[in-house]
Amino acid sequence: MNTKELRNIHALVTGASSGLGFSMAEALLQGGATVALASRGGTKLDQAVEKLKRQGYPAVGIPLDVRSEQSVKKTKEQTFSPACLESRSIEEIHQKRELYSTRANR
Structure with missing residues (x-):
């Protein structure tokens, strides 16, 4: 896959700490997409993000429980x-998300 094919795509992949979710996130990153990995959080999510970072991908993990509205x-x-949607990189999305979260909690 050409790394420019998905260059303007932003994706949030649920269940991304392992299995099919992780594989989907990895494939999207390989295609050039901006990807946030989401799962219930914890060690597995942290390990998945670190694995992708070691491969040179700008990965970020977002704790998310899809069972909770x-x-x-x-x-x-x-x-x-x-x-966040105007961002060009996952780092920008993560920074803006943290800023938005801080403002929303005031």
Whole structure:
């Protein structure tokens, strides 16, 4: 896959700490997409993000429990805010998401 094919695609992959979710996130990154890995968090998510970073991909993990409506809404608001969607890199998305989260908690 040409790394420029997915250059303007932003993806949030659920279940990305292992298995099919991890493979999907890895394939999207290989295609040039900006990808955030989402799962319930913890060591497995951290390890998945670190594995992709060691491969040279700008990966970020987002704790998300898809069984919780509140968790999904919070992630949607923070990750898909207009400021985040205008970002060009995963680092920008992560920084803007943290900023948005800080402002929302005031």
